[in-house]
Amino acid sequence: MLKKILLSFIILQIVLFIIILLPIFFFPVYAEDQENCLMCHKYSGMGRYEKGSEGTAKKRVYYIPEVIFKNTVHGKLRCKDCHIKVDKIPHTDVERVDCSTNCHIKDPSSGVEFSHKRIVETFNKSVHGIEGTKNPKHKNDLPTCLSCHTNPIISLSSDKHLGFLNICTQCHEKKEWAERFLKHQFYRMGQRRSSKDIVALCGGCHENRRIMDRHKLDVVVGFKDTFHGKAIKYGFGEVANCLSCHAPRVLGFNPHNILPKTDNNSPVNEASRLKTCQNSGGVDSCHPTATREFALGMKKVHPSGITPSFTVEDNADAAASGEASKHEADDIFRRNVIYWINTGYKVVIGFVVGGMVVHQILDFRAAARERRRERKRGGAHGQSH
Numbered sequence: 001m002l003k004k005i006l007l008s009f010i011i012l013q014i015v016l017f018i019i020i021l022l023p024i025f026f027f028p029v030y031a032e033d034q035e036n037c038l039m040c041h042k043y044s045g046m047g048r049y050e051k052g053s054e055g056t057a058k059k060r061v062y063y064i065p066e067v068i069f070k071n072t073v074h075g076k077l078r079c080k081d082c083h084i085k086v087d088k089i090p091h092t093d094v095e096r097v098d099c100s101t102n103c104h105i106k107d108p109s110s111g112v113e114f115s116h117k118r119i120v121e122t123f124n125k126s127v128h129g130i131e132g133t134k135n136p137k138h139k140n141d142l143p144t145c146l147s148c149h150t151n152p153i154i155s156l157s158s159d160k161h162l163g164f165l166n167i168c169t170q171c172h173e174k175k176e177w178a179e180r181f182l183k184h185q186f187y188r189m190g191q192r193r194s195s196k197d198i199v200a201l202c203g204g205c206h207e208n209r210r211i212m213d214r215h216k217l218d219v220v221v222g223f224k225d226t227f228h229g230k231a232i233k234y235g236f237g238e239v240a241n242c243l244s245c246h247a248p249r250v251l252g253f254n255p256h257n258i259l260p261k262t263d264n265n266s267p268v269n270e271a272s273r274l275k276t277c278q279n280s281g282g283v284d285s286c287h288p289t290a291t292r293e294f295a296l297g298m299k300k301v302h303p304s305g306i307t308p309s310f311t312v313e314d315n316a317d318a319a320a321s322g323e324a325s326k327h328e329a330d331d332i333f334r335r336n337v338i339y340w341i342n343t344g345y346k347v348v349i350g351f352v353v354g355g356m357v358v359h360q361i362l363d364f365r366a367a368a369r370e371r372r373r374e375r376k377r378g379g380a381h382g383q384s385h
Contacts, residue, residue: 035078035079035080037064037079038064038066040089041062041063041064042063042064042065042066043063044063044065045063046061046062046063047059047060047061047062047063048060048062068153069151071153071154071155072151072152072153072154073151073152073154073184073187074151076105076180077103077104077105078104081103081104082097082099082101083097084098084101097145097146099116099119099120099145100115100116100117100120100121101115101117102114102115102117103115116145119256120145122256122257123145123256123257125257126256126257126258126259127258127259127260128142128143128258129142130142132259132260133215134215134216134260138214138215141205141211141214141215143205148201148255152187152192154180154183154184154186154187155183161182161186164182165178165179165182168181168182194237195232195237195239195241196232196233196235196237198241198242198243199223199224199229199232199241199242202220202242203220203223206219206220207219207220207221220302222302223242223302225302225338226301226302227239228240228241229302240286243255244279244286245267245268245276245301246258246267246268247267248267248276248279250279251267251272251275251276251279253267268301270296273295273296274290274291274292274295274296276295277290277294277295278290
């Protein structure tokens, strides 16, 4: 009897063992979770609060939705490809991700391990990098890779894309590989952020007076008042945004190698501004017939360096204190004109709307008075009979 019980127990253990291992052998395991990180990070409430600047609290979220992550740019990477030296639970003293390290993926064009190292080195020498900044004391103000790159989702959303997929799979039989490669190609070839998002992203720092003051830069507050800014605001994204002038692709620039305007090679330097305005020869052609006078007609394409408001008193104080230059004083004058025009419009609109309201009230009172008179005349006529 005891032998039968032991034999049954052993058979049960073998069956359970096979049931547990079957999914591992017959179902794919995603590369990003070979370390079983989602055992904890699959819970949406995972996170913690950290002390932020000026005594504020900042919440860090460590939740990773597996279905969404596997369709992102980094969806096929293992967690430890980027998060190195994470070897104990709970994680302590986790180092910041270094995007210049080599990945386990091999570059198909060269056969060597892929790396963002060259891009990182170029970025470090740019106006936003630690080598290109004029004020190395405030390195924490500088943007990092994660300031712009957010691991976006890549997808084939149109019938045109699916048509290309059918062509790819005629030779590349593994549809999953072909689909992901095609997603990557369409993602890289198209504009990955809308003009509105680009303006908001750049403005997050360049409209912050405290950050700009620490680096002795002008606060860019006037772009949204320009033709380009207004067009972007109301949904027309085909006009120039921040990167169209500061990192034009036709001239060989990209967001990683933005140069200061004092650099002769900068696209916004006076020596190069005509080429930037023309921006001809590519898909983003802007003003192909522009002249030098057109390109240099405005000393400042967008007003900068003044209080981001239409308050006349603030602008007058800035001009009187001697802090504003001649060009800034011109900007202040133009803003004051705009302020009084806006104020005049508000006054006229107030009179028009107010007059309509008064007219309606008087008309209502007159109609009510007539109704009362009609009722009195009707009552008097009835009594005479």
